[in-house]
Amino acid sequence: MDTASWLYMYMPIAGVNIFWPGLVLIGFSVGVIGGFFGMGGAWMVTPGLNILGFPMAFAIGTDMAHIAGKSMISTMRHSKFGNVDYKLGLVMLVGTMIGIECGAQIVMYLERLGQIGSVVRWVYVGFLALISWMVFYDYYKAVSKKRAGVVEGEHGTEGITWYKTLHKIRIPPMVHFKHAGFVCSAWLPIFVSFLTGVLAGFLGIGGGLLRMPALVYLIGCPTHIAVGTDLFEVMISGLYGAFTYAIKGRIELVAVFVMLTGAAIGAQIGTVATKYAKGYGIRLAFGIAVVCCMISIVLKQYGFSAPAAVLILSTITLICLYIIKIMFQGAAQELRDKKAGTQAQM
């Protein structure tokens, strides 16, 4: 450690020396993935921080603060693309906040009754299985429709269209969400965000993993808008989470700043990559990430912590490389087209 001591940084609160390039790398990877899928990615950061040597108590709080900052960077970029429907985000925030409180109260109530740790984990696994089934079934249905020549959606062929049925509920006030491009009862996003909020509060997660598919399948957002709007919500809930964890003394601020530096670059890549990806490409990669997350939780439940961490880290690496490839290929193509256009004009 003496020869490479400059690679280690002392964390004043946790009292540990941490390999700082590892922090930058974690920030970068989660920035890429979070910007592309529209989620915080706590399930990726926490095991990574733990492997670097952070005590678990600090890993979660530090992760939460980093997610808030990272989502802010991604939201700014998505906002420029027009991918953030602020009105929808704010309406959903009402349901999310009440829902998270209810979820937290349910957990506290169940805690008083007895052990609920494994129950929570299995409920989480159940929901992840449901989400991945939904994503893959939707993809299969969309592919089948496209092969049959059926094109019914505004932005191309769609698989699952449950939101169309839900949009028929016309309880006032009816709201026009301009960026998302639909009119529906305000109660629909409030109710859906309340449900995802209850689950997030109950499971003790940020909720991006549940909200993104809910925005697509139940509310009817185009995938790109769902990603941007969800990040806006993750940013707000992350700042709140950062405050509560900091008040409990569970945040290592220096690590947050180091991670954010990597995340700033990663978030640009992940966010810009959505420009070159089709909605179903994002959904499919999201489904794979959810399956890996689910398997890692099952492994952890049976005491296989090391294989669970390896699985998570390999998933992060592969998905990250896939997104970077999309971004650079798309950007290179755009620049080539631009150049060809300029030359043609001359």
Add this chain to the structure above:
Amino acid sequence: MKRFAMTTMVVLAACLLLAPGWAWAAGGGASELVVVADTRIIDNGLMRYVANLYNTDVTLFATWAVVLTAFWGAFLGFLMDFCMKRTGLDLNSRKIVEH
């Protein structure tokens, strides 16, 4: 961008108003663990200030944590925006294609 800044301000103000209630509801859990930062071995003045603040006034520390995270996030966002503009890519429009 103006809209983003305004929306963020509104939401942050709402969060600050509601924070005490949330903090109360989200309490419990790991609160039994008390960690004290060892300031004797920290040479850097800024780091020592952070560690001291953590030991003496955790509420102010939490406020700083949120404010500085938001500030650093916004700063990096603007900085990266400045850099990305120089790549020649169109970063203001995109086509939504689902399949």
